Amino acid sequence: MRKENHSLKVLAVEDNPGDYVLIEDYISELVLSPIIENSRSFGETREILANNGHFDAILLDLSLPDRSREELIRDMLVLAKTIPIIVLTGYSDEAFARKSLSLGISDYLLKDELTPAILYKSIIYNIERSNFLHELKLSEQRYSDLFHLSPQPSWVYDLETLGFLDINQAAIEHYGYSREEFLRMTIRDIRPASELPKLEAALKVKLKKPGRYFHGEFCHRKKNGELIQVELHTTLINFNGKTAKLAISNDVTERANHVQAIENQNTRLKEIAWIQSHVVRAPLARLMGLVSLLKMDEGPAAEDAVFMLDNVMISAQELDDIINKIVQKTQQVFPE
Amino acid sequence: MARYTLMVDDDEILIFILDKLINITEFATSPLAFENGKTALDFMREHYTENDSFVIFLDINMPVMNGWEFLDAIIPFTKPENTFVYILTSSIDKSDREKAAGYKHVRRYLTKPFDQEILISLKKEIPA
Numbered sequence: 001m002r003k004e005n006h007s008l009k010v011l012a013v014e015d016n017p018g019d020y021v022l023i024e025d026y027i028s029e030l031v032l033s034p035i036i037e038n039s040r041s042f043g044e045t046r047e048i049l050a051n052n053g054h055f056d057a058i059l060l061d062l063s064l065p066d067r068s069r070e071e072l073i074r075d076m077l078v079l080a081k082t083i084p085i086i087v088l089t090g091y092s093d094e095a096f097a098r099k100s101l102s103l104g105i106s107d108y109l110l111k112d113e114l115t116p117a118i119l120y121k122s123i124i125y126n127i128e129r130s131n132f133l134h135e136l137k138l139s140e141q142r143y144s145d146l147f148h149l150s151p152q153p154s155w156v157y158d159l160e161t162l163g164f165l166d167i168n169q170a171a172i173e174h175y176g177y178s179r180e181e182f183l184r185m186t187i188r189d190i191r192p193a194s195e196l197p198k199l200e201a202a203l204k205v206k207l208k209k210p211g212r213y214f215h216g217e218f219c220h221r222k223k224n225g226e227l228i229q230v231e232l233h234t235t236l237i238n239f240n241g242k243t244a245k246l247a248i249s250n251d252v253t254e255r256a257n258h259v260q261a262i263e264n265q266n267t268r269l270k271e272i273a274w275i276q277s278h279v280v281r282a283p284l285a286r287l288m289g290l291v292s293l294l295k296m297d298e299g300p301a302a303e304d305a306v307f308m309l310d311n312v313m314i315s316a317q318e319l320d321d322i323i324n325k326i327v328q329k330t331q332q333v334f335p336e
Numbered sequence: 337m338a339r340y341t342l343m344v345d346d347d348e349i350l351i352f353i354l355d356k357l358i359n360i361t362e363f364a365t366s367p368l369a370f371e372n373g374k375t376a377l378d379f380m381r382e383h384y385t386e387n388d389s390f391v392i393f394l395d396i397n398m399p400v401m402n403g404w405e406f407l408d409a410i411i412p413f414t415k416p417e418n419t420f421v422y423i424l425t426s427s428i429d430k431s432d433r434e435k436a437a438g439y440k441h442v443r444r445y446l447t448k449p450f451d452q453e454i455l456i457s458l459k460k461e462i463p464a
Contacts, residue, residue, distance in 0.1 A: 278397060281426035282347065285448030289353035292451055298360065311349050 009035040009054070010123065013045050013076075014061045014088070019111065023059060023088075026116040027123075042067040042075065049079050057123050058085045060105075062093055069096060070103070077104045084130040086122055088114070106130060153249040155182070156239050162186040162203075165239050174251065176223030187247075192221045217252065228253040268333040272326055279322055283315040290315070338388045341367040344376040344406065345395040345424070354393060354424075354450060361455045364391070372398045373406030380410050389418040391462060396425045396432060407439055416440040420462055424450060 008031050014020045020038050027034050037052070039045040041064050049055075058080055062069055076085055084106035089097040097108035106126040109118060147154060153171035157164050167182040175182075175190060191199055195218060202215060215232040222228060231250040238244070290308050294300060300308060341364035343354050351369045358367045370376035376392070384390070396403035403423065410419065421441045425432065426448045436445040443461070446454060 278427050278429070281428060281448070285426040285450075286347065286349045286353070288449035289350065289451075292449065293353055293356055296360065296452075300356075304356075307352075311352075315349070 007033070007035065008123070009037075009056050010059060011037050011039060011045070011048065011055045011057075012059045013039045013042075013064065014059070015040045015064055016061070019061065019088070022114070023119070026114065026119045029116040030120040041065050042072060045076070046079055055083050056127050058083055059123075060085050060087050062087060062089050062097065062100075070100075073100050073103050073105060082130060082134050084126040086126055147246075150248075153251070154247065155187075155249075156237065156244050156246050157187050158239075159236075159243045159245055162188060165242070165244055171249070174222070174249075175220070181223075190220050190222075192219060192227060195219050220249070229256045265333050268329055272329050272333070275322065275326055275329075280319065280326075283318040283322070286315045287312060287319070339364070340383065340388065340390050342370060342376055342379065342390065342392045343367050344370045344373060344392060344398070344403070346371050346398045347395070350395075350424075350448065357450065357452050357455055361452050361459065363455050363459050373401030373403060373409070377401065377406055377409050380414065384410075384414055384419075386415065386418060389462075390414070390420065392419065392421045393424045394421055396423060396427060404435070407441060411439075411441065414441070422446055422458065424448060 008027070010027060012020055012023050014023065024036055024038075027036060037048060037055075039048050043066055058076070060072075060076060062072065064072060067075060073085075073087075085104075087097050087100055087105050087108040088111050089108060090111055094108075094110060097110075100108065106129065107122050109122055147166070148168045150168055151170050153174040154168045155164055155171050156166040163186050164182045167177075167179055172179055172182070177185065177190075188196060188199065198218065202218075213234050215234055217229055217231055220228050220230050229252050231252055233248045233250075235246045236243070237246050290312050294305070294308055294312075299305075341358065343351050343358075345351050345354070348371075355367055355369065358364050368379065370379065373394075376394075380390070394403045394406065401409075403425070407421065419441055420443050421439070423432075423436050423442055423445045425446075428447055433445050436442045444458075
């Protein structure tokens with residue numbers, strides 16, 4: 001058999017010198033210059049792992065002088081972190097060894113059936129598997145981070161009960177409920193009563209295909225009672241085995257308010273334009289007409305002159321009132 | 337054959353000014369004043385004949401019956417050949433001016449204030 005040529009660093013936790021020699025021989029048979037360290041107790045293992053950095057795999061005997069069986073496995077898993085642990089055991093302990101798989105060890109091998117090939121294959125296989133699981137975990141973490149660190153308020157809710165299953169930080173900050181409060185609520189609770197029929201209608205639409213759906217604009221209510229306009233996007237997802245929906249909420253209240261403010265401003269500006277062309281012109285036309293009559297060569301009769309001058313004043317005052325009204329309206333258009 | 341001059345405006349000062357100008361320029365001798373479209377319409381219904389001519393200075397914004405309503409009401413029983421309407425308004429709204437152009441009875445659209453030069457030029461375009 002051809003010897004593998006990549007370096008392999010293994011920690012053999014084994015208090016029986018005979019068993020250790022066997023392990024060393026078997027590994028050396030198939031691996032070119034492996035690095036194998038021996039530890040004879042749990043305490044020694046803790047020290048080696050603390051000082052000696054990384055191993056590709058740990059081979060673990062189930063009975064050590066200072067710790068054994070389940071307690072040993074639990075403590076070893078904590079020490080080993082991501083390093084795969086392969087349990088080596090005798091016939092007598094096979095049932096327990098099998099059970100230890102569920103505790104988190106990577107594999108178990110029976111000492112009585114051990115051959116170089118079996119040991120080698122188990123080590124290589126479990127190193128690969130461990131790397132893969134680690135990658136998977138990182139990938140899950142990355143997706144989880146995308147959700148939890150997203151600046152967009154987002155949550156996951158149970159499609160059946162409508163209860164919140166997960167909530168990101170942005171949602172907690174934006175809506176004002178704590179994570180615990182959210183987890184006790186359903187998506188009905190973030191809506192004013194008037195919005196519930198709209199929600200029921202939206203829920204009746206059955207989504208078959210996964211993908212991102214735009215749900216339109218809804219009105220939501222924050223914990224402090226404030227109503228906000230939001231655009232919702234949802235995606236059908238599997239959340240810990242449940243059919244769930246991921247919802248992303250985009251608060252467009254300010255945009256809506258802004259549009260409303262501009263519309264109000266336009267209305268007031270139109271009113272001002274109307275005043276300019278109709279109301280202001282009336283006393284102004286009167287004033288100009290009276291003055292041009294007063295200026296004429298013939299001159300007005302004495303009793304007419306008094307009447308005309310009185311009306312020049314009345315029109316001037318009327319004009320003054322109108323200008324004050326325009327100033328008031330202008331202040332409404334551009335409030336401080 | 338007689339010629340009637342009607343001044344239709346709810347603003348008594350503008351009626352006063354127009355009356356003075358009409359007298360000074362000798363545009364007409366005894367112009368008649370009406371405070372809104374309704375009273376002017378009543379007069380037209382009573383006095384309109386094809387043998388006489390009618391010069392009407394018409395304001396647009398008036399209570400009871402405005403200038404447009406008055407125009408619509410006289411169209412069925414008057415002819416543009418002997419009924420000369422001069423819109424006389426303080427409005428400088430473009431839409432009012434465009435609307436006025438749609439009426440055959442309307443000779444001109446005049447914005448206030450009104451002066452004697454305009455009256456003198458109108459005098460020339462109205463058949464005696």
